[in-house]
Amino acid sequence: xxxxxxxxxxxxxxxxxxxxxxxxxxxxxxxxxxxxxxxxxxxxxxxxxxxxxxxxxxxxxxxxxxxxxxxxxxxxxxxxxxxxxxxxxxxxx
Amino acid sequence: xxxxxxxxxxxxxxxxxxxxxxxxxxxxxxxxxxxxxxxxxxxxxxxxxxxxxxxxxxxxxxxxxxxxxxxxxxxxxxxxxxxxxxxxxxxxxxxxxxxxxxxxxxxxxxxxxxxxxxxxxxxxxxxxxxxxxxxxxxxxxxxxxxxxxxxxxxxxxxxxxxxxxxxxxxxxxxxxxxxxxxxxxxxxxxxxxxxxxxxxxxxxxxxxxxxxxxxxxxxxxxxxxxxx
Numbered sequence: 001x002x003x004x005x006x007x008x009x010x011x012x013x014x015x016x017x018x019x020x021x022x023x024x025x026x027x028x029x030x031x032x033x034x035x036x037x038x039x040x041x042x043x044x045x046x047x048x049x050x051x052x053x054x055x056x057x058x059x060x061x062x063x064x065x066x067x068x069x070x071x072x073x074x075x076x077x078x079x080x081x082x083x084x085x086x087x088x089x090x091x092x093x
Numbered sequence: 094x095x096x097x098x099x100x101x102x103x104x105x106x107x108x109x110x111x112x113x114x115x116x117x118x119x120x121x122x123x124x125x126x127x128x129x130x131x132x133x134x135x136x137x138x139x140x141x142x143x144x145x146x147x148x149x150x151x152x153x154x155x156x157x158x159x160x161x162x163x164x165x166x167x168x169x170x171x172x173x174x175x176x177x178x179x180x181x182x183x184x185x186x187x188x189x190x191x192x193x194x195x196x197x198x199x200x201x202x203x204x205x206x207x208x209x210x211x212x213x214x215x216x217x218x219x220x221x222x223x224x225x226x227x228x229x230x231x232x233x234x235x236x237x238x239x240x241x242x243x244x245x246x247x248x249x250x251x252x253x254x255x256x257x258x259x260x261x262x263x264x265x266x267x268x269x270x271x272x273x274x275x276x277x278x279x280x281x282x283x284x285x286x287x288x289x290x291x292x293x294x295x296x297x298x299x300x301x302x303x304x305x306x307x308x309x310x311x312x313x314x315x316x317x318x319x320x321x
């Protein structure tokens with residue numbers, strides 16, 4: 001089975017518009033995925049939320065609500081990274 | 094010959110529960126209980142291994158996920174213990190299925206723990222965070238001046254320091270200092286003096302904490318997050 005590898009084509013300086021479009025969509029998807037399921041980023045948001053509360057910039061209720069949302073997001077992100085959802089396997093080899 | 098005993102005076106371990114480790118201290122002569130402060134109101138007690146001892150409680154054997162209430166329980170126990178002893182903090186979630194596995198882990202980590210004790214004995218961690226007011230991004234270029242003044246002055250009084258992650262765009266300094274217990278007052282006064290020169294920023298001075306940022310011991314590997 002012959003598969004056109006877009007990376008190989010790029011290395012040769014060949015660009016096929018339809019493949020380029022899929023490549024761009026894939027990059028946007030990967031970026032969005034990384035932003036949503038990045039545990040380190042969520043942990044930073046949890047710490048920032050705590051600091052805002054400690055400095056009196058948010059109320060206890062706001063702190064609790066945001067913290068619950070972020071903790072939920074963190075659990076999802078950790079689960080996602082454990083499951084390696086970002087990995088693709090070419091089953092046809 | 095080395096001592097390897099479990100002090101159980103007055104403490105009856107419950108069946109089916111694991112041994113949750115909060116911190117490690119030098120083996121005390123006469124103390125073996127810190128009260129019922131552990132998870133589920135369980136007694137926090139010492140488990141002697143040679144000349145050091147983990148401070149533990151019987152707890153449900155499970156993987157301890159990040160949970161604010163449980164992290165708070167862990168933190169409170171460590172803070173209680175450190176009112177009397179120098180502590181080696183242990184990462185949240187370190188639980189062993191039984192005494193035998195805990196003893197094996199202590200054996201594996203003994204040399205590293207002894208070395209870590211030398212570094213943190215009679216010292217505490219103090220934290221400084223400097224936060225810009227809302228809406229201020231550049232702060233007229235005073236950002237680096239402020240950072241340097243805090244760092245240079247406070248490094249002179251502390252034994253060690255570690256710059257930590259700036260987890261917010263408004264955070265311009267996040268640093269932990271390892272300070273001799275005898276110098277806490279001097280350190281605090283210096284923080285007050287420097288802070289008074291920067292009234293426009295918010296300064297959070299926290300501690301004393303166990304030396305969380307200066308000790309990094311993962312018994313039997315980091316991968317399993319202490320769950321054995």
